[in-house]
Amino acid sequence: MTRQVLEELRIDGERLHMRAHPLEPWFDLAGIRSPFVCAITWNRRGYCGVWELVSDRLYLVGLSGTFSNVVQDLNFSEGSVATLFPDFPERVFAHWYTGTLQAEGDAPAGQGGIGEPPIGRRTVIVDVERGRVVRRTERIEVPAAADPSAPRPSPAGGARP
Amino acid sequence: MTPIEVLCFAVLAYLCLGVICLAQMLYRQWRGGYWHGSSELLAALHPQRQTPWYRFRERVLAPVLTALAIVLVWPRAAWIDARVAWRDRRDRLATESELAEILHPSRGVRREHLREHLTRAGIEAQEFVLDPLGAAPAAPFGLLNAAWTSLVERERPGDEWWSFERVGRLPPHNDSNDTGRRTGRMRGYAIVRGRRPVAAFICEITEVRS
Numbered sequence: 001m002t003r004q005v006l007e008e009l010r011i012d013g014e015r016l017h018m019r020a021h022p023l024e025p026w027f028d029l030a031g032i033r034s035p036f037v038c039a040i041t042w043n044r045r046g047y048c049g050v051w052e053l054v055s056d057r058l059y060l061v062g063l064s065g066t067f068s069n070v071v072q073d074l075n076f077s078e079g080s081v082a083t084l085f086p087d088f089p090e091r092v093f094a095h096w097y098t099g100t101l102q103a104e105g106d107a108p109a110g111q112g113g114i115g116e117p118p119i120g121r122r123t124v125i126v127d128v129e130r131g132r133v134v135r136r137t138e139r140i141e142v143p144a145a146a147d148p149s150a151p152r153p154s155p156a157g158g159a160r161p
Numbered sequence: 162m163t164p165i166e167v168l169c170f171a172v173l174a175y176l177c178l179g180v181i182c183l184a185q186m187l188y189r190q191w192r193g194g195y196w197h198g199s200s201e202l203l204a205a206l207h208p209q210r211q212t213p214w215y216r217f218r219e220r221v222l223a224p225v226l227t228a229l230a231i232v233l234v235w236p237r238a239a240w241i242d243a244r245v246a247w248r249d250r251r252d253r254l255a256t257e258s259e260l261a262e263i264l265h266p267s268r269g270v271r272r273e274h275l276r277e278h279l280t281r282a283g284i285e286a287q288e289f290v291l292d293p294l295g296a297a298p299a300a301p302f303g304l305l306n307a308a309w310t311s312l313v314e315r316e317r318p319g320d321e322w323w324s325f326e327r328v329g330r331l332p333p334h335n336d337s338n339d340t341g342r343r344t345g346r347m348r349g350y351a352i353v354r355g356r357r358p359v360a361a362f363i364c365e366i367t368e369v370r371s
Contacts, residue, residue: 025366028331028345029305059296085304093297095290096304098367130365 016103056133095131179232
């Protein structure tokens with residue numbers, strides 16, 4: 001199956017990709033079918049959401065999707081969700097969502113300055129209850145070659161004592 | 162007719178059927194709205210899809226090769242197309258059945274699902290949504306307040322309010338191939354009349370991964 005487009009999760013100004021789809025429970029709760037249709041093989045669910053964690057709350061801040069016969073970009077510049085939530089066009093608090101979000105992205109080196117190469121992969125796991133963050137764990141996987149503390153082979157080929 | 166002419170006629174007829182099959186599939190694609198481009202947001206999220214080579218593969222190479230393959234092996238393409246159409250219909254019917262259960266949750270709530278006896282005021286206080294950024298209605302159950310209000314209107318004197326929790330089937334996702342395998346834990350509140358749940362409201366669904 002074609003690799004599917006990932007949704008975006010913004011945490012502390014960083015943009016990570018996540019596999020969870022927090023909008024799906026909303027369709028279930030509202031008792032509606034998803035209004036989006038699959039228009040491209042790499043986005044079978046028909047939409048892509050941009051989410052943000054602010055003050056330990058989960059918000060939907062951008063949405064792009066394909067409606068039945070019309071492609072409609074719901075993300076007006078910095079994110080609008082007006083088509084699904086007309087009363088909250090800028091952002092909507094995802095209080096309907098309970099579950100675990102796992103997001104991944106590059107781990108910046110040092111202060112994360114522009115042009116600084118990432119030191120590895122950053123994985124953030126966020127447990128959300130009714131839209132509120134109840135637990136957040138984070139791990140950074142550094143490739144052995146980039147980890148200065150990792151043992152390096154000696155010129156003779158053996159490990160250093 | 163010579164055998165060569167018969168063979169040529171058969172090949173031509175086969176290819177004509179392939180073209181008809183291709184035209185029918187293209188028409189279905191067009192009706193389904195699949196010919197529209199992707200959005201700017203998706204492009205921004207995945208810049209690698211904006212390279213000329215990727216665009217050429219996506220917009221020229223893949224469609225041309227697919228069309229050729231459909232014309233050449235149209236029986237196989239028709240079989241795949243029929244299977245997709247059947248699966249879409251099956252998903253639609255399953256979705257409608259499961260949505261009906263969510264829209265009328267009292268159908269699925271039984272006495273053994275009831276958890277705690279509460280008061281309406283207590284529920285509303287417990288489930289009041291107040292967002293500091295004003296990104297949800299300041300009301301019990303926030304965006305789901307309309308459903309809650311319609312449940313409250315069904316309350317009669319002597320009714321009891323209970324919380325409930327149960328596991329049930331959920332409508333399939335758009336990107337799901339396994340219809341009916343999606344289940345979720347549903348939490349909500351029910352009106353109990355004469356020890357029997359008569360109306361209910363689901364406020365939380367957590368998908369259960371099997």
